[in-house]
Amino acid sequence: MIYFYKNGFHKDQVRLNIQGPAFKFGLGFFETLLYNQKKICHLNAHLTRIFSGLETFSVPFQRVDFESVILEVLYQNGLLNKFARINIYYFLDSDQEASSPLIAAAPYSSAPDKTYQLYISPNHLHTHLSSHKSMNYMYYHLERTLALQKGFDDALITNPGKYILEASTASLLFSDGIKFYSPASKYKLPGTSVAVASSVLDIKKKAIGLDNLPAFKYVYVLTRLSA
Numbered sequence: 307m308i309y310f311y312k313n314g315f316h317k318d319q320v321r322l323n324i325q326g327p328a329f330k331f332g333l334g335f336f337e338t339l340l341y342n343q344k345k346i347c348h349l350n351a352h353l354t355r356i357f358s359g360l361e362t363f364s365v366p367f368q369r370v371d372f373e374s375v376i377l378e379v380l381y382q383n384g385l386l387n388k389f390a391r392i393n394i395y396y397f398l399d400s401d402q403e404a405s406s407p408l409i410a411a412a413p414y415s416s417a418p419d420k421t422y423q424l425y426i427s428p429n430h431l432h433t434h435l436s437s438h439k440s441m442n443y444m445y446y447h448l449e450r451t452l453a454l455q456k457g458f459d460d461a462l463i464t465n466p467g468k469y470i471l472e473a474s475t476a477s478l479l480f481s482d483g484i485k486f487y488s489p490a491s492k493y494k495l496p497g498t499s500v501a502v503a504s505s506v507l508d509i510k511k512k513a514i515g516l517d518n519l520p521a522f523k524y525v526y527v528l529t530r531l532s533a
Contacts, residue, residue: 309410310370310375310410313370322399326398327398333442334440336394337353337355337439339352341376341380341390352498362438370409372407376409385413391412392410393410395441416529422460424473425460426464427463427464430463432493434492437495453474460473465491470515471491477499478526479509479525480512480525481525490512503528
């Protein structure tokens with residue numbers, strides 16, 4: 307894999323400072339975007355979200371011409387005419403230097419008609435960090451791994467009060483057959499997919515407990531792509 311980092315293109319391996327906050331604590335943020343053979347989907351929305359995380363936690367960072375760099379990364383990986391998953395990473399490798407974006411791309415295939423089975427995670431989530439897409443993603447990774455081991459497709463994440471937040475790799479959208487609802491909580495990632503869906507659907511925010519599930523006819527998995 308060829309990736310962009312610190313104003314240059316590199317292959318396969320990333321070298322981290324062993325004393326840096328990224329290596330020691332996983333300090334960083336990331337976004338995952340879709341390239342649909344023609345267009346980088348919703349780039350501005352993803353940049354707005356990652357910049358918000360960086361600014362909220364006072365992480366100094368550099369900017370680049372993201373569209374041109376992403377297209378070059380796609381070209382160098384032979385993906386310009388294919389579906390691809392794009393990742394933008396900002397990690398703090400040093401306390402003395404601003405974070406530089408690392409941009410990577412990999413082949414991606416979707417299954418839009420797939421019916422998902424979600425495993426209700428026994429480990430609840432309640433932290434302000436979950437409203438930002440940080441690189442300290444171990445909780446979500448472990449919950450998804452547990453769900454896969456049990457034969458499910460993903461984990462359903464709830465808070466200690468057993469109110470639904472999201473899936474480990476996706477936002478969720480609920481419908482009673484007439485109206486659409488997004489789980490209301492400040493302790494979940496504000497999904498760009500929900501924001502896009504809101505441009506064509508009237509989506510209400512609603513606290514949804516596990517005991518409310520029988521009231522809904524449909525649950526839509528709005529995938530974030532895998533990291």
